[in-house]
Amino acid sequence: MxxxxxxxxxxxxxxxxxxxxxxxxxxxxxxxxxxxxxxxxxxxxxxxxxxxxxxxxxxxxxxxxxxxxxxxxxxxxxxxxxxxxxxxxxxxxxxxxxxxxGSEMNQVLNVNTESMQVTCQCGVPLQSLEDSLREQGLTTGHSPQSKPLAQMGGLVATRSIGQFSTLYGGIEDMLVGCEVVFPGGQVCRIKNVPRRSVGPDIRHIVLGNEGALCFITEVTVKIFKYQPENNRFLGYRIKDMEKGFQALRQVMVEGYRPSVARLYDLQDAEMNFDWADGENVLLFMAEGPASITKATAEGIDEIVRKIEGVTPVDASLIETWFNHLNWGAEQIAQEKKEILATDNIGITTEISGCWDCIYKIYASVVERITNEVPDLTMIGGHSSHSYINGTNMYFVYYYNVVDCKPEDEINKYHNLINRIICEETVRFGGSIAHHHGLGKARAHYVWEEYGSSFYMLETLKHAFDPNGVMNMGTLIPVKHDKEHPWNF
Ligand SMILES: Cc1cc2nc3c(=O)[nH]c(=O)nc-3n(C[C@H](O)[C@H](O)[C@H](O)COP(=O)(O)OP(=O)(O)OC[C@H]3O[C@@H](n4cnc5c(N)ncnc54)[C@H](O)[C@@H]3O)c2cc1C
Missing domain, CATH: 3.30.43.10 (Uridine Diphospho-n-acetylenolpyruvylglucosamine Reductase, domain 2)
Structure with a gap:
């Protein structure tokens, strides 16, 4: 009771x-x-x-x-x-x-410059951690667009990823150890070592648990030398989006490790770059020691220039754009004003897929949303995190909210769009969430996403949260209506 x-x-x-x-x-x-x-x-x-x-x-x-x-x-x-x-x-x-x-658990507990790792409580804001590390010539390498807002516990709990991920990886590549508390009162510490082979990697029970298994109280992440003076930037217009994906793939497959590798389709490019001129945009950044950034930039440039329909642009355009990418309270307040004034709202949904299916996912999502969603004013997107075997797609869409009470907007538009994105992603073999987490928005597609491995997720939930008190509805929905899976 x-x-x-x-x-x-x-x-x-x-x-x-x-x-x-x-x-x-x-x-x-x-x-x-x-x-x-x-x-x-x-x-x-x-x-x-x-x-x-x-x-x-x-x-x-x-x-x-x-x-x-x-x-x-x-x-x-x-x-x-x-x-x-x-x-x-x-x-x-x-x-x-x-x-x-946990935002008042905000102490940086130890900066270990010998073992290159920093330990902090869950409520340390990433922006203040990063600012203080940079003063010491160091960086976490983690730079999500929400850096001015997000804190270390949430960043681990969501399996977050930052703008420089192609070099530093996602939070799963950064997390060394942590302390967590389970609902039964068990306080567990995963110690800090460079690697271990002692059974399954239990850090991954914590990473991405989204508050549905345990509360993260402390995290240790890696730190790196910060050498912005060596940064190199590259930018191109490219006529064909599919060729853009091929360019990203080739850069990765040839063994280059830029910190940033991005491809914007022409709709998204038009919103971000006043020099896009009706074309798609490819951009790269190289970080690290000067000899490496020079070789990385030259190698990538050689690959990309050989691709049909590519026009290089001035590298300073990319650097300037980067400096205004992050979102804090000010941008959120401004966005609220604009939504209230126009009833036009912009939202994003990110997915991933291997190289052999990412373009198919992209093209069919754009086609279906264009045909099936009412009052749409923009659909496009970009790839911002690439790997040897594939990349992500970050769909960006705007619509006018027409003849609709605020509480009805989510089903009329947002969930309809999410459903199309999830359906097409699963159909071609991709993953329905690349870095924002399932939350409650996409938990309804958890069976389609996991397939036979859902058994493993469900078993974890029952084992660590037997009374079902941890963030119910996140990861696994409270109730599921198979007839209307997007109506929640
Ligand atoms: C403008 C904007 C840009 C964004 N850009 C990015 C981006 O580039 N990359 C990216 O990965 N994400 C991005 N996000 C999403 C979001 O910032 C990330 O998911 C971030 O990791 C959330 O961190 P937080 O501290 O704000 O967590 P919260 O919002 O407080 O929580 C997020 C989730 O984690 C759980 N959680 C929080 N703290 C704990 C804890 N201590 N223990 C257990 N569970 C916990 C919560 O229950 C919830 O499910 C963006 C968001 C916004 C608004």
Whole structure:
């Protein structure tokens, strides 16, 4: 039998004291959703169950005590750090949930310049960590567009990736060790070593768990030398998108490791580069020691110039563009103003696929969305993270919200578009989420995504969260309507 709202609040106050248990109605409403419901958020319309409280934890012991209280009393909890989620991971899907906010666990605990790793609590903002490392000539190499917003716990929990991933990898390549707490109260530490062969790599139970298995309290990530003076930039217009994918593939297959390798289709290019001139855009950046960046830039340039329909552009155009790429509170406030003024909204969905299917996914998604989605004003996208065997596609779409209440927008447009993207991606053999996580937005397609390996995910969920109190609805949906999978 679950507790009443007042009993939940009383239990939390007993653990944390009154000042760290927030029950203010506005805060609770704002904490019931994330940017997946951006249109509702802009209109201050809240359709999801409102949590019983938002609690601010300051130590591993407090996390443990709150989790044990929730676990014993069947209270759903939603872990949170930077609050920049965009796939519904922060939605409180069940009545009387508790949002556990780790943003006050914000201490950098150790910068180890000999073993080149930094240890910090879950609430350390990536931007401040990166700023302080750069002053010491160091970098994490992690640079998601949300760097001004996201914090270390959330970055690990979502399997995030940054703009320089082609050199440094995603967060899974950076995470060395961590401390996490499970709902039964078990505090587990995965120690920091360069590699191990002692059974399965259990870091991957933590990475991407999206708050549905455990609460991450501390992380250790690698650090690298920061040498911006050696950076090299390359930019090109390219007439044909399929040839653009071939260019990216060739650069990777020939063994080059640029930190950035991006391909914009002409619709997305038009929004980003005033010099695109109706063509697709390819761009690269090389980082590291001067001899390596020189060889990388020259090698890539030689490959790309041989491809039909390519026109090189001035490298300084790429550098200038890069310096204005990230989003913080200011850009989000500006976007809200524009959405309210125009009823035109822009959203993104990212997927991945091997080289043999990525163009097919891209082309069929664009075709279907163009034909099937009403009131569309733009559909396009870019590839921004490449590997030896494939790349991602980051679909960008805008539509006018017409004759529709704020609470109906998500089903009329956003979920319809997500469904098309997921269907086409699975049809051609890709993955439905490259780096934003499944959240609650794409959890409905988890069976289609995992196939026979869903058994492994489900078993993990049952084993680590037997009472089902960790972020219900994330990774695995609370309920699933096979007839209308996008209607949630
Ligand atoms: C403008 C913008 C640009 C973005 N660009 C990128 C990008 O380039 N690359 C990218 O990867 N993502 C990007 N994102 C998505 C988002 O920033 C990432 O998913 C980020 O990793 C979330 O971190 P956070 O600290 O804000 O986590 P939150 O938003 O607080 O939480 C995200 C998820 O992680 C869980 N979680 C949070 N903290 C913990 C914890 N301590 N323990 C367990 N679970 C936890 C939550 O329950 C939720 O499911 C972008 C978002 C925005 C708004």
């Amino acid at each position: 679950s507790l009443a709202r007042e009993e939940i609040v009383k239990g939390l106050v007993n653990i944390l004291g009154e000042d760290r248990v927030i029950t203010d109605e506005t805060v609770l409403k704002e904490s019931s959703i994330d940017r997946y419901r951006k249109f509702e958020q802009c209109h201050e319309v809240y359709t999801q169950p409102i949590p019983a409280a938002v609690v601010y934890v300051k130590s591993t012991e407090e996390v443990r005590d709150v989790l044990m209280f929730a676990n014993e009393n069947g209270v759903n909890v939603v872990p949170r750090t930077g609050h920049s989620a965009i796939e519904g991971g922060l939605e409180t899907a069940l009545e009387n949930s508790v949002v556990i906010d």
